[in-house]
Amino acid sequence: MKNFRNFCVIAHIDHGKSTLSDRLLEITKTVSMRDMKAQTLDNMDIERERGITIKSHAIQLYYTRPNGEVFTLNLIDTPGHVDFSYEVSRSIAACEGALLLVDATQGIQAQTISNLYLAIEHNLEIIPVLNKIDMPNAMVEEVTDQIIDLVGIPKSDIILASGKTGEGVDKILEAIVEFIPPPKGDPAAPLQALIFDSVFNSFRGVIAYYRIFNGTIKKGEKVRFVNTGNEYHADEVGVLQMSQVPKNELSAGNVGYIITGIKESKEIKVGDTITVAAHPCKEAIKGFEDVKPMVFAGLYPIQNEDFEDLRDSLEKLQLNDASLVYEPETSIALGFGFRCGFLGMLHLEIIQERLSREFNQEVITTVPNVSYRAYTKRTGLMVINTPNDLPDPTMVDYIEEPYIHAQVITKPEYIGAIMTLALEKRGNLTHQHYLTTTRVELSFDLPLAEIVFDFYDRLKSISRGYASFDYAPKDYRKSDLVKLDILLNGEPVDALSSLVHREKADAFGRKICAKLKELIPKQQFVIAIQAAIGAKVIARETISAMRKDVTAKCYGGDITRKRKLLEKQKEGKKKMRQIGNVDVPQKTFFEVLKLD
Amino acid sequence: MFALVAGIYIHIPFCRKACYYCNFHFSTSFQIREEMIQAMLKEISLQAAYLKNQSIETIYFGGGTPSALPTENLQQLLEEVKTNFKVIGDAEVTLEANPDDITVESLKQWKEIGINRLSIGIQAFQDELLTNWNRSHSSAQGLSAIALAQEAGFGNITADLIYGGPGLTDEDWLSNIQRLVDSDIPHISSYALTVEPNTVLAHQIKKGTSSEPDDELANHQYEILQAKLKEAGFIQYEVSNFAKPGMESKHNKNYWTGAHYLGIGPSAHSFDGVSRQWNIANNVKYIKALESGEIPFEKEELTKTQQFNELVMTGLRTSMGIDAQRIAILGESYTSYLKSEIQYHMDQGKIVINAEGNYSLKPAYYFFADGIASDLFFVEAAPETDLS
Numbered sequence: 001m002k003n004f005r006n007f008c009v010i011a012h013i014d015h016g017k018s019t020l021s022d023r024l025l026e027i028t029k030t031v032s033m034r035d036m037k038a039q040t041l042d043n044m045d046i047e048r049e050r051g052i053t054i055k056s057h058a059i060q061l062y063y064t065r066p067n068g069e070v071f072t073l074n075l076i077d078t079p080g081h082v083d084f085s086y087e088v089s090r091s092i093a094a095c096e097g098a099l100l101l102v103d104a105t106q107g108i109q110a111q112t113i114s115n116l117y118l119a120i121e122h123n124l125e126i127i128p129v130l131n132k133i134d135m136p137n138a139m140v141e142e143v144t145d146q147i148i149d150l151v152g153i154p155k156s157d158i159i160l161a162s163g164k165t166g167e168g169v170d171k172i173l174e175a176i177v178e179f180i181p182p183p184k185g186d187p188a189a190p191l192q193a194l195i196f197d198s199v200f201n202s203f204r205g206v207i208a209y210y211r212i213f214n215g216t217i218k219k220g221e222k223v224r225f226v227n228t229g230n231e232y233h234a235d236e237v238g239v240l241q242m243s244q245v246p247k248n249e250l251s252a253g254n255v256g257y258i259i260t261g262i263k264e265s266k267e268i269k270v271g272d273t274i275t276v277a278a279h280p281c282k283e284a285i286k287g288f289e290d291v292k293p294m295v296f297a298g299l300y301p302i303q304n305e306d307f308e309d310l311r312d313s314l315e316k317l318q319l320n321d322a323s324l325v326y327e328p329e330t331s332i333a334l335g336f337g338f339r340c341g342f343l344g345m346l347h348l349e350i351i352q353e354r355l356s357r358e359f360n361q362e363v364i365t366t367v368p369n370v371s372y373r374a375y376t377k378r379t380g381l382m383v384i385n386t387p388n389d390l391p392d393p394t395m396v397d398y399i400e401e402p403y404i405h406a407q408v409i410t411k412p413e414y415i416g417a418i419m420t421l422a423l424e425k426r427g428n429l430t431h432q433h434y435l436t437t438t439r440v441e442l443s444f445d446l447p448l449a450e451i452v453f454d455f456y457d458r459l460k461s462i463s464r465g466y467a468s469f470d471y472a473p474k475d476y477r478k479s480d481l482v483k484l485d486i487l488l489n490g491e492p493v494d495a496l497s498s499l500v501h502r503e504k505a506d507a508f509g510r511k512i513c514a515k516l517k518e519l520i521p522k523q524q525f526v527i528a529i530q531a532a533i534g535a536k537v538i539a540r541e542t543i544s545a546m547r548k549d550v551t552a553k554c555y556g557g558d559i560t561r562k563r564k565l566l567e568k569q570k571e572g573k574k575k576m577r578q579i580g581n582v583d584v585p586q587k588t589f590f591e592v593l594k595l596d
Numbered sequence: 597m598f599a600l601v602a603g604i605y606i607h608i609p610f611c612r613k614a615c616y617y618c619n620f621h622f623s624t625s626f627q628i629r630e631e632m633i634q635a636m637l638k639e640i641s642l643q644a645a646y647l648k649n650q651s652i653e654t655i656y657f658g659g660g661t662p663s664a665l666p667t668e669n670l671q672q673l674l675e676e677v678k679t680n681f682k683v684i685g686d687a688e689v690t691l692e693a694n695p696d697d698i699t700v701e702s703l704k705q706w707k708e709i710g711i712n713r714l715s716i717g718i719q720a721f722q723d724e725l726l727t728n729w730n731r732s733h734s735s736a737q738g739l740s741a742i743a744l745a746q747e748a749g750f751g752n753i754t755a756d757l758i759y760g761g762p763g764l765t766d767e768d769w770l771s772n773i774q775r776l777v778d779s780d781i782p783h784i785s786s787y788a789l790t791v792e793p794n795t796v797l798a799h800q801i802k803k804g805t806s807s808e809p810d811d812e813l814a815n816h817q818y819e820i821l822q823a824k825l826k827e828a829g830f831i832q833y834e835v836s837n838f839a840k841p842g843m844e845s846k847h848n849k850n851y852w853t854g855a856h857y858l859g860i861g862p863s864a865h866s867f868d869g870v871s872r873q874w875n876i877a878n879n880v881k882y883i884k885a886l887e888s889g890e891i892p893f894e895k896e897e898l899t900k901t902q903q904f905n906e907l908v909m910t911g912l913r914t915s916m917g918i919d920a921q922r923i924a925i926l927g928e929s930y931t932s933y934l935k936s937e938i939q940y941h942m943d944q945g946k947i948v949i950n951a952e953g954n955y956s957l958k959p960a961y962y963f964f965a966d967g968i969a970s971d972l973f974f975v976e977a978a979p980e981t982d983l984s
Contacts, residue, residue, distance in 0.1 A: 524967055544811075546811065557605060557865040557867060559865075559867070560872050560874070566905070567905060569967070570971070
């Protein structure tokens with residue numbers, strides 16, 4: 001066990017984690033240059049394109065020190081986005097050390113800091129690495145100061161590196177074996193293994209990744225997942241190299257996989273503890289949470305007849321993304337679809353994109369909303385995942401909405417604008433802290449609902465890109481909410497209903513009407529767009545009738561040109577959904593929220 | 597079944613001046629006129645078999661500005677057509693003419709060579725508008741052109757008017773229609789001013805020196821047009837064409853009813869029932885190709901679905917409606933597709949089944965014919981297999 005090291009990499013998106021990981025694999029000869037696709041660890045298409053890691057993965061490397069001593073390094077990759085903070089925390093809990101990877105051209109970002117604090121909380125040994133030092137715009141001195149301020153270590157302990165050129169990678173490997181403590185644990189004790197991730201394989205079923213804290217996991221034994229209480233047969237156990245390498249057993253300190261024939265990934269909960277059914281451990285590893293979706297939206301097929309196909313696609317997606325939940329719902333405007341729960345807005349976008357890319361399934365997404373708690377006078381607590389579930393206001397005692405704790409790191413000159421934005425978003429500043437003279441950390445409590453609507457884009461634009469953002473769910477608080485309905489030619493469009501804070505309803509209603517006017521094309525008649533609370537109309541816009549397409553002179557028998565033009569027009573119409581008599585482009589339901 | 601009538605369109609690709617809104621094919625240089633005529637004569641003989649010996653009932657000189665050609669050129673072209681095709685005795689022979697080309701002498705010559713219908717490009721009776729559009733004639737020339745033509749014995753006259761353009765008030769518009777009605781011509785064509793790409797007008801709008809045509813205004817003026825001409829005894833047989841009973845343009849009607857036609861000259865379009873083709877829109881390249889005995893054209897064979905879409909599109913533009921028989925020939929699946937798709941518009945009262953048993957658009961909705969046509973189009977790739 002003394003020659004094992006388990007570590008993760010804490011980094012912001014684009015700070016070079018994947019490139020550095022590739023370099024580690026290459027130098028330790030875990031993967032040959034020839035086999036290497038750029039950024040080996042990110043193996044979903046979307047991840048590679050967006051340059052982020054959505055789901056974590058793990059890999060085992062063998063490192064031979066200059067003195068010939070061989071070490072087994074388990075690199076546990078962490079997801080790189082705020083929506084997946086719980087999964088990050090489980091990956092961190094599986095390690096003894098972390099590389100703190102900071103882009104020398106960018107400096108420290110909010111998400112890095114919150115993950116760093118998480119790592120420090122878990123007593124991880126931190127190895128700071130300043131990456132991309134080969135870039136001409138690297139700010140080595142300044143970012144070094146930021147790191148010293150944050151971690152409080154001597155300058156000499158910061159490794160200067162470049163994932164691209166490979167510079168400093170040998171020092172990183174040495175630091176890993178030198179400074180990160182070997183794992184502790186008793187191989188003879190009852191099994192305690194922490195599940196930090198799972199993946200779905202269409203041939204093998206769900207494969208769980210775990211870190212063993214105590215005991216030994218053996219092929220063929222009956223294992224129990226402590227929190228779900230389910231028991232399975234360990235069909236195969238092994239370690240993760242470039243492919244899975246089966247073993248007869250794995251012991252305390254190691255990281256590996258288990259295949260049990262589980263078909264649905266929702267049976268495996270990240271953070272759960274695996275033990276042996278015959279000699280179970282006394283208690284589960286701390287920190288398990290059954291992660292609940294935070295953001296809900298309706299997903300509808302564009303053609304009603306594709307409903308069953310959409311169901312199949314969602315089922316398959318859920319196989320490898322247990323955090324996706326869905327149940328059928330019906331919309332008057334959109335027909336049959338599903339109300340889906342997501343960890344956050346990025347997660348929602350990823351699901352949309354995967355549906356399109358992997359299943360060729362274009363969907364209409366309705367206005368997303370957070371999960372509210374309504375306390376009714378008669379029946380007590382009701383969880384509200386769609387505006388249409390909100391009981392009649394007279395029946396409701398009070399409503400609570402989820403709050404988050406948000407951290408923003410920015411340059412001092414943008415503090416004012418960011419505070420104004422946060423206030424507008426009903427947030428309150430809880431903490432302000434200068435990391436260096438040019439970098440300040442702002443902490444807010446903020447209703448989650450407010451970041452669903454146009455928060456990221458605005459933060460980015462008011463700070464000219466110099467603000468990074470991270471959040472974690474905090475608590476539920478009482479709130480004065482109303483249901484805002486949108487009507488097209490007098491017909492309510494349930495898919496566009498939203499729950500908004502009463503004080504903001506007017507402004508929001510006006511904006512949404514104006515945005516709809518932009519998004520809905522002119523048609524053969526006048527279209528009235530209204531926003532209403534109950535029977536009270538609070539905003540209105542009118543789209544005038546389209547009057548143009550017919551009477552252009554058709555040149556001497558040129559039927560072809562006109563036919564092609566109209567065929568194109570028809571293609572466009574097919575991408576629309578008819579609501580009442582109004583054709584609404586599918587993108588409307590999502591784009592409508594991108595308010596300025 | 598539908599009568600097999602065929603027509604020949606002859607495109608004269610020259611104009612003295614370029615109207616700022618026009619994107620049809622023409623050149624303002626007449627230098628290669630002789631070569632052009634020779635090339636066109638050659639094309640006529642090369643295409644002698646195109647219409648498969650059908651009787652030619654209409655010949656149409658369009659452009660461009662055909663009236664700007666010396667009459668002997670027109671005559672050469674007509675003679676060549678008659679040599680190579682079976683032209684019926686009372687064929688409709690139309691010449692598009694600009695008012696400034698219409699004189700007692702030219703009228704006499706045109707009549708002599710067999711022109712029996714004139715299409716006069718009046719466009720407006722406001723000098724300011726004519727100047728803005730870079731037309732080559734004045735309002736007074738427009739009026740006198742009609743009178744001269746009538747005096748010369750041309751009874752079958754049509755005139756064009758443009759509406760919906762900036763600067764044309766409703767009063768102007770009413771008076772323009774009234775002047776044509778008063779002149780007692782039996783046919784009027786009228787088009788909304790549209791901004792076509794690569795025109796001076798498009799450029800002016802982009803620069804902000806001209807304002808964009810107003811859709812609402814165009815629609816309003818279209819309604820005025822329909823009402824005024826109905827009152828004056830014209831029948832609207834196509835979205836943009838109005839005629840006294842029996843005076844419809846046979847040639848233009850053919851475009852919308854599926855008749856075959858041969859187009860001669862650069863950029864001219866031809867249709868033989870199953871394919872469409874169009875000549876290159878470049879005078880020099882056209883001439884060069886024909887000098888070496890080649891007709892420079894592009895061609896598309898129409899799939900059943902494309903034929904269906906064309907029948908819908910053209911049918912909705914005419915009072916005759918979508919030809920149910922022709923749809924039926926394409927196959928039962930097309931008939932039932934159309935029936936199910938059109939129901940919505942029938943429920944809305946926009947489309948009715950007319951006396952011929954065809955779906956036809958009510959005149960009040962002609963302005964939306966294109967939008968409704970595209971609603972009814974068939975563009976899905978997948979069901980194509982069981983439909984064709």
